[in-house]
Amino acid sequence: MHYLFYFFATISVLSALLVVAARNPVNSVISLIVCFLSIAGHYILLNAQFLAVVHIIVYTGAIMVLFLFVIMLLNLNKRTEPSKTLLTRIAAVAAGALFLFTLLGALRQGVQISAAKEFDGGTGLVKSVGQSLFGDFLLPFEMSSVLFLSAIIGAVMLGRKDRTPREDAPAHPEPAEPRTKKIPA
Amino acid sequence: MEGMMTAIRVIPLEHYIVLSFILFSIGMAGALFRRNTIIILMCLELMFNSVNLLLAAFSAHHSDPGGQVFVFFIMLVAAAEVTVGLAILVMMKRNVDSVDINQLNRLKW
Numbered sequence: 690m691h692y693l694f695y696f697f698a699t700i701s702v703l704s705a706l707l708v709v710a711a712r713n714p715v716n717s718v719i720s721l722i723v724c725f726l727s728i729a730g731h732y733i734l735l736n737a738q739f740l741a742v743v744h745i746i747v748y749t750g751a752i753m754v755l756f757l758f759v760i761m762l763l764n765l766n767k768r769t770e771p772s773k774t775l776l777t778r779i780a781a782v783a784a785g786a787l788f789l790f791t792l793l794g795a796l797r798q799g800v801q802i803s804a805a806k807e808f809d810g811g812t813g814l815v816k817s818v819g820q821s822l823f824g825d826f827l828l829p830f831e832m833s834s835v836l837f838l839s840a841i842i843g844a845v846m847l848g849r850k851d852r853t854p855r856e857d858a859p860a861h862p863e864p865a866e867p868r869t870k871k872i873p874a
Numbered sequence: 875m876e877g878m879m880t881a882i883r884v885i886p887l888e889h890y891i892v893l894s895f896i897l898f899s900i901g902m903a904g905a906l907f908r909r910n911t912i913i914i915l916m917c918l919e920l921m922f923n924s925v926n927l928l929l930a931a932f933s934a935h936h937s938d939p940g941g942q943v944f945v946f947f948i949m950l951v952a953a954a955e956v957t958v959g960l961a962i963l964v965m966m967k968r969n970v971d972s973v974d975i976n977q978l979n980r981l982k983w
Contacts, residue, residue, distance in 0.1 A: 691884065694885050694889060702897065705901070708904065708913070709903065714913060717916060721919065724923075728923055728927055731930075731931075735934040737930050737934060740930055740945055740946070743946065747953060748919075752956050756916065759912065759963060778907055781903050781904075781907040784903060785899045785904075788902055789895060789899035792898075793895060796888070796895070802888075809937040812938065813930070813942055818946075821943050822943050822946065826947075836950065837950070837953075837954055840954035840955075843958045844957045844958055845961075847961035847964075847965050848964055848965065850968075
């Protein structure tokens, strides 16, 4: 069991590093998918079967495909890749490493983690999660549909072409000249 | 099935805590490291997932399904956030013809 954990952990950390390091955004998406699949493996190891299935369907199936679609739609590749200065990169890596050391130091200082009163291995099964979701968390679950509706409306509003007239443009613009250049005789 | 139930007890909770710390730090460093907006969004997803993993691990070790329901809600919010974020990205590409996050500095001063 330990070997499986270390196997999945190594895959997820390496692919997470590759997400940041890859030059091409498509490669970043592919390695993020690998990272999410290994996290789904962690969920299965934790016997959280509902979460593992939902994670694969929602993240790998929907969100990452959306990312891939947008990358392909915008035609992003290596040539359009903006890069930061060396100083900013060093500062970013140092900030991440210092943050990690702060968290690990806080963990070493002794966080009391108490064991469960009565252990139940079937916590993550669909039955117990569903009973909790539709029992205690019924109102937030229904509210999330409103959140999704607003997200859909927001995406459509942002995604459509801007048709509002500019301030500096005339209110009733003259019919535009034809775009084609006249070829001088 | 029995092997899975013992796996929760065999692997200590600290392992999961350290793993999700590492993933969160990688995500945070990546959000500072890159200028491509779409990669910054992906790093946000990475941070969400490290928190999800931590919640699921605590939930499994404490035998409380509430933590896993929270992971479910975080996934819902992340999906909505990605939808709006990618719409903003498409709008940004259309207006300034770039995905560089430094182009969005008009609110800076």
